[in-house]
Structure formats: C-alpha cells, structure tokens
Amino acid sequence: MAHSLTYQVLHPGNNKQSVSLALGIFDEKTTAAMARYFPNRKGATEFLRLIHKWWVINNSNQRYHPNNILGNAAIMGDLKPQFLRDLAAWIDKWRLQCVKWKGCGLTPQTSKAFAQSCRSVADLTDDLLNDGYDYVLLRRNNQDPVELRFSKYRQMSGGRFLVSLREVKTSERIISLLTLLEEGIDPINQILQAEPIDWSPLIVKFNEYRDTIASAELSKESMEVVQYIAGFIIRKLEHKKGGKLIRIVQISRKDCTNIQSVIDKNTSDCSGYFEAINRGGLKKPSTEFLESIASCFARLEVIDSVIKDCAVPVRAAAMRFLDIYGILTMLSLCSKHKQLSRLIHRTIINVYFNNAQRHFTSIRREQSVARFKQRQRQKNV
Numbered sequence: 574m575a576h577s578l579t580y581q582v583l584h585p586g587n588n589k590q591s592v593s594l595a596l597g598i599f600d601e602k603t604t605a606a607m608a609r610y611f612p613n614r615k616g617a618t619e620f621l622r623l624i625h626k627w628w629v630i631n632n633s634n635q636r637y638h639p640n641n642i643l644g645n646a647a648i649m650g651d652l653k654p655q656f657l658r659d660l661a662a663w664i665d666k667w668r669l670q671c672v673k674w675k676g677c678g679l680t681p682q683t684s685k686a687f688a689q690s691c692r693s694v695a696d697l698t699d700d701l702l703n704d705g706y707d708y709v710l711l712r713r714n715n716q717d718p719v720e721l722r723f724s725k726y727r728q729m730s731g732g733r734f735l736v737s738l739r740e741v742k743t744s745e746r747i748i749s750l751l752t753l754l755e756e757g758i759d760p761i762n763q764i765l766q767a768e769p770i771d772w773s774p775l776i777v778k779f780n781e782y783r784d785t786i787a788s789a790e791l792s793k794e795s796m797e798v799v800q801y802i803a804g805f806i807i808r809k810l811e812h813k814k815g816g817k818l819i820r821i822v823q824i825s826r827k828d829c830t831n832i833q834s835v836i837d838k839n840t841s842d843c844s845g846y847f848e849a850i851n852r853g854g855l856k857k858p859s860t861e862f863l864e865s866i867a868s869c870f871a872r873l874e875v876i877d878s879v880i881k882d883c884a885v886p887v888r889a890a891a892m893r894f895l896d897i898y899g900i901l902t903m904l905s906l907c908s909k910h911k912q913l914s915r916l917i918h919r920t921i922i923n924v925y926f927n928n929a930q931r932h933f934t935s936i937r938r939e940q941s942v943a944r945f946k947q948r949q950r951q952k953n954v
Contacts, residue, residue: 576602577596577597577600577602577603578597578598578600578603578606579597581594582594582597582598596628598621599621599624599625599628600625601625603621604618604621604622604625607621623660626643626656627656627657627660627691629643629644630643630644630647630653630656630657630711631694631711631712632644632711632712633645633646633647633710633711633712634710634712634713635710636708636710645708646708646709646710646711647698647702647708647709647710647711648702648707648708648709649702653695653698653711654694654695654696654698654699655695657691657692657694657695657698658691658692658695660691661687661688661689661691661692661695662688664679664684664687664688664691665684665688667679667684668681668684668685668688671684694711694714697714698711698714723736725744725748726740726741726744729743729744729747730744770885770889772885772893775879775883775885775890775893776893776897778879778883779876779879779894779897779898782875782876782879785875786872786875786876786898789868789871789872789874789875790867790868790871791867791870791871795867795870796863796867799863799866799867799870800857800858800863802866802921802924803856803858803862803863803866804856804857804858805856805920806858806866806917806920806921807856807858808856809916809920810913810916810917865900866900866917866921869895869899869900869918869921870921870925872894872895872898872899873891873894873895873921873922873925876894880894887926888922888923888926891922891925891926892915892918892919892922895918895921895922896915896918899914899917899918899921900914900917900918
C-alpha cells in the first residue's frame with residue numbers, strides 16, 4: 574500500500590536534503606497505509622496528514638489543481654492563511670513541549686524558522702489579496718533567487734561558507750559584467766568607443782610578421798574542427814539576418830567573384846570529424862570559406878604572443894588584427910557583404926580565446942592535482 578515508502582526513502586544516505594525522498598514519507602498513500610495497519614497510532618497518522626496538507630497548500634503553482642482542491646491558488650476567503658497561522662501556533666506549542674522531552678521533535682532553530690515562514694506566507698497572501706489580486710500562487714513565494722545569489726558568492730570565494738564583505742563586492746562586480754555579456758552587449762565595441770587608441774605601434778609589430786602570417790596554415794586535424802566552427806558561423810549569420818542571409822551564402826554577386834556558395838558542397842578531405850558529429854542539421858561550408866576561416870585561426874596563432882603582450886585589451890587587439898589580415902584579405906566581398914565580416918571576426922576571436930582559456934584552466938587543474946598527489950606521496954613516505 575505504501576509503495577512510495579521505498580528503501581531509499583527510509584535510508585537516504587547522502588541525499589537527506591532531497592525533497593522527493595522526503596515527500597515519500599509524507600505521501601497520501603503512506604498516510605493511508607499508516608491508518609490501515611496502525612489504527613492505534615492516530616497521532617502519527619494525523620502528523621503525516623498535516624505535513625502533507627501544508628506541502629500541497631504551499632506548493633500551489635496553478636490556479637486550479639487537477640487532482641487536489643488544496644493545491645488551488647489561494648483566493649479571498651478560502652482560509653488557507655488561517656491554516657498556516659494555526660500550524661505556526663501548533664509548532665510553537667510543540668517546541669515548548671520539546672524542552673521538557675529532549676530529543677523528540679524539531680530543533681529550536683528549525684521550529685522557529687518553520688513557524689516564522691508560515692506566518693510570513695499567511696500575512697503576505699492576505700496583503701496581496703486585499704490589494705486586489707484575484708489569486709496567489711504560494712509556490713512563487715520562495716527565496717530561490719536569494720539563495721542562488723549567495724551560492725554564487727560562495728563559489729566565487731573558493732567555496733567557503735562564510736564570505737567576507739570584500740568578496741561580496743568583488744563577486745557583484747563580476748556578476749555585473751556577466752549580466753552585460755548576457756544582454757548581448759559587444760565588449761569589443763565598447764572598448765573601442767571608450768577612448769581613441771593609437772594603433773600605429775601595434776600595426777608596425779603586425780607588419781613584422783607579414784611573411785609568416787601569409788604562409789600560416791593549420792594541421793589536418795585542426796581543419797576538421799574548423800569545418801564545424803565554419804558551419805556554426807554560417808548559422809550565426811543566418812540568425813543575424815532572420816533566416817534571410819544576404820547572398821553571401823546563396824549566389825555570388827558580380828563584384829564577389831571569388832565566392833560561390835558558403836553552404837555549397839565541400840570538396841576537401843577533412844570531413845571525418847564533421848561527419849562523425851553531424852546528425853543532419855549542421856551547415857557544411859564551401860572549401861573556400863573553410864580555408865578562409867582556417868587562415869584566420871592560423872594567423873591568430875602566429876600573432877598570439879604579440880597580442881597578449883600589447884597594452885591594448887587582447888580581444889580588441891585581435892579584432893584590429895583581423896580587420897587588416899582577416900577574411901577580407903581572402904574573399905572579395907561587396908559593400909553589403911563587408912558588414913558581416915565583423916561578426917565573423919568576433920565569432921572567431923571568441924572561439925579562439927575561450928578555447929585558450931579552457932586549455933589554460935585544464936593545465937592548471939592537472940598541475941594542481943599532480944602537486945596534491947606528490948604531497949600525499951611525501952606524507953606516506
């Protein structure tokens with residue numbers, strides 16, 4: 574009868590905070606089985622029924638619940654706020670009784686938090702209904718956003734539970750920057766527009782590598798990955814133009830004599846990786862477009878140390894470099910097509926530096942693990 578009362582529910586192990594396992598104890602079927610097989614344990618049965626009723630009321634997420642009327646949204650005159658207040662009073666009474674009988678019941682901290690939460694939800698529900706709201710979804714009254722914020726503080730502070738005010742301020746700055754990126758703000762353009770930058774010293778350094786840049790190539794294995802990236806760039810271009818990408822991916826214009834079709838059939842011999850991961854929806858770039866994207870990555874590798882050692886922000890310097898030695902030097906684009914080159918360059922730069930950062934982080938992690946193992950071996954000796 575109590576099929577929700579599984580072994581894992583009774584022995585949760587490290588999953589003691591799992592909501593689904595806790596609900597297995599306070600399930601309606603468990604309450605019915607308790608009343609059927611232990612009729613003399615009416616107190617335990619009523620306790621299970623009370624907690625289940627509180628959960629259903631507090632978890633209402635729609636105006637009309639399909640199976641349980643208690644799960645409906647709170648409305649004026651349905652006595653749900655009064656039930657929460659009565660439950661809070663009963664918890665306070667139970668807490669005072671637990672002082673006499675130690676070890677039976679909730680801890681004082683849990684009891685106070687439970688009662689205060691019930692009263693707060695009841696008062697908030699009454700205030701919203703009195704302000705003219707037709708109904709209140711009690712499940713939306715939670716602290717998940719606040720808990721998520723504090724969890725980010727702890728993660729950004731090395732996983733420590735106690736976070737200092739200085740670490741909170743630093744985390745807030747980082748979160749603010751991430752918010753700007755999520756809103757689609759282009760940081761490269763923001764940097765370039767902030768103040769004029771003297772590019773002449775950097776351009777002189779770029780020109781010193783002109784011969785090496787012109788002959789830069791990627792390996793065959795890298796070309797296989799670049800083919801996937803080139804297809805991703807095509808997807809971004811199509812999305813940018815609302816599915817009606819201008820003719821750069823369809824038919825060549827008269828003044829774009831070097832472009833056939835970016836989505837044309839690929840004739841290169843580096844499609845192994847692409848075919849292995851393709852499930853039918855990937856864009857397959859033309860050989861010419863593929864070679865142009867690969868040359869951009871190869872040229873960035875040549876000039877990587879120069880970009881990182883300059884005083885200009887790395888991605889802004891990379892954008893300036895590709896404006897000079899990027900895709901416009903390999904493909905003849907008309908005036909309408911040239912506006913897409915910056916989007917292509919920005920995607921290449923983001924992929925390149927994000928991958929470099931992940932590679933650096935992976936190496937640091939491997940070195941940290943190696944040092945930890947070495948310390949452990951020295952301790953054992």
